[in-house]
Amino acid sequence: MDADARQRQRRRRPRGAVAAGAALCLPLLAWAPAHAQDAADIAHRVQPGDTLIALSLHYLGDARAWPQLQRINRVGDPRRLVPGSVLTIPARLLPASSAQVLFATGNARLTPPGSAAPQPASAGQTVPEGARLQAAEGGFISVRLADGTVVRIHADSDVQVRQLRRRGRAGDAQSIWQLHRGSVEPSVPPSGDGARRFEIRTPGASTAVRGTRFTVALAPDGRTLAAVTEGSVAVAPAAQAPRQAGETLAGGQGLAVSADGRVGARRPLLPPPGLAAIPAALGDADFLRLPLAPVAGAAAYLVQVARDGDFTAIVHSQVSPSAQVQLAALDDGRYHLSARAIDAEGLPGQPAQRGITVKAHPIAPLLQAPAAGAVMARGAGELSCTEVTGAVRYRIQVARAEGFAAPVLDETRTGRCALAVAALAPGAYQWRAASLRELPGGALDQGPFGDAQPFVVAQAPDAPAAGDIEVEDTSATLRLRWPGHAGGHYRLQVSAAADFEPLLVDQELAEPAWSANRLAPGRYHLRIRTLDASGLASGFSTPRQFVLPQRSAVRSGFGLPVVSGDGQPLAQP
Structure with a gap:
């Protein structure tokens, strides 16, 4: 050569x-x-017709610089270059x-x-x-x-x-x-x-x-x-x-x-990692979570985020030991993502690239009530979330358990971050919320939805009918019975006042029955509510009144009162 x-x-x-x-x-x-x-x-092989002036103009941009080429290359006659010879530029x-x-x-x-x-x-x-x-x-x-x-x-x-x-x-x-x-x-x-x-x-x-x-x-x-x-x-x-x-x-x-x-x-080089699991829009205000598909033989992963598809404006670059990459959050906007698997020698593999959108503001409200997985009574209840500084409205969605492709409720609320769910039929649901802020000019800008949270709507149990409550009054004992509810337990309240203030009895029961020592003679009011295993409770039953009469004392043949072993007088049943 x-x-x-x-x-x-x-x-x-x-x-x-x-x-x-x-x-x-x-x-x-x-x-x-x-x-x-x-x-x-530069080594230039002389071609027929070459001159130092032409070469000076071609390489140095100045035909007048040919004397320097003559001196450096020790050319005796600048007008007679030898074809095939090599000149140094x-x-x-x-x-x-x-x-x-x-x-x-x-x-x-x-x-x-x-x-x-x-x-x-x-x-x-x-x-x-x-x-x-x-x-x-x-x-x-x-x-x-x-x-x-x-x-x-x-x-x-x-x-x-x-x-x-x-x-x-x-x-x-x-x-x-x-x-x-x-x-x-x-x-x-x-x-x-x-x-x-x-x-x-x-x-x-x-x-x-x-x-x-x-x-x-x-x-x-x-x-x-x-x-x-x-x-x-x-x-x-x-x-x-x-x-x-x-x-x-x-x-x-x-x-x-x-x-x-x-x-x-x-x-x-190692093949590119898959990016299919990364959502198109990332809404976390604190982190960018980027799940990559692992690559066999990878010791680490290089992830870069840039403002342009040619990656001349890289705003974040990080090497992660795991395919589950987590980066610090970026400002809202459109970005380009590149990910490469790094082998054990430190060589980065082929890049996988795609566009991503960061939309984290205004931040999503936090879901307050009900608690995750809680059961709400049909025909009642409210979803509530925290207020977000700068937000003027809140968008709340409720969907069946399978997702939000077709939400059953999708409402934007002004004021409180809350939504009544009285119209929901029994079933399993999930809900999520987003904040909206007002931009200069009056347009509304919605932030990302927060994480969804599940809840259940169930039919609340029925309270016993007042007429179905049996009151049995004996000389020493008061007994109450009522029809039971499968899997239910009960709360019993008894008071001498119609407004149930104060309460003489306030007790939870595992069975649809109650007994106690007989109360003093007088007029009483009782009510019962049913609670099921999910925690739902019926309303209290219609108050039931009952009277415990004054009983006459039992007397001996000598006309003296008969007392029990504890010294209390016995009354006639």
Whole structure:
């Protein structure tokens, strides 16, 4: 292979890439100075008709710079270039290109070249050659190059723009990035003529691409991890590492390069986790609960939430040891979700992506009564919930146990968060509530429904009819009996007053009967209510009056009162 072909092959190498950023916490690594013959220089094989003036204009964007090419390449006669010979076009002479911060969040910083004072990174900020970009834990930065390449700098990452040039006045970008810590995920547009150069270097490896999307990361043990989602990436040992053949990764492949530059074998990435169990709308004001379908062989899962489908504006990124992922809540809005399984070596798998909506405000009221699973009497009862600050109305739904596709009650209430359920037939139900607030202009905005809660409507038992209560008065005992209710128990009240104040007897009974020592002679009122096993109670029966007469004393043949063993006089039955 001649030098020009080798150079073209180097330019075609896709950047290798890899692992999940949030899982990596690495010490700061200094990058080595460029070699005397920097690999970023361009080797041009002279074609018939080439001139230094034409080459200077093509590569450097300035025809007047040809004397520098003559001097560097020691060309004796600038008008007589030898076809087949190779000229070096130094990267340092290429015109400066441009880059711009697309998005930054969290603790994101940009340090200009030659400065020791980092500045907060912000959208629209220019990124010059030599700049250093750092995203702390929870931070994120995305940068767009002039040719459309986007570099995503994940949380806890540190990169430096080693080279940011272009070929000619409007040619393809020539860009080299040094990864000191963490992970980056570039997407590089395809280049029709292969002239674009984009490379990421780590202490142990370099990755080069022509058009692809991939991830590169430094693992805690110094390995370089590379995973390719689209296109292809060429991974080679770092220049200072022992010479070893590199590898070309296709989409869906990844590998690891050891800290001393040994390139590992290619292997397939894990498949994407399923997202079908995640609801389209998430309404919890405290957490985003994201149940992923587990992937065989996964050691962890990388979940990212972004404002855009290209994930240039990532607002949350987290590595979870479990497929049951829980993230901190986000502001209401439309987002894009990406999830990847991470294998035991730290390589992230193929991504699964979908849109989600976060709608947590106004927050849902808390359900107060009845308690979960409680039984309510048919024809009575009320559902009640807490009031929410800022809410002007409440929407309450009642559905059969199978769900809310066709609720039996769906009403919006002003004022109290409550709904009467007297019209419900006996059966099992569930209910839920949502808050509504008023937006500027008067429109109503409904928040999410809270968790549903079950309850049961049952027919309350009947109270005994007053005429069915039997009163048996003996000389010493008062006995009451009434028809029983299957599985029921009873509450008996007896008073000398019609309004049952005060009560002489107030007792719960397991049987439809009661007996006690005979009360003093006089007029009495009694009432009974039935309670069933569910806790429902009938109303009290219509009060029943009964009279205990004064009984004449039993006397002996001598006309003296006869007393019982306890000294009490005996009365006639």
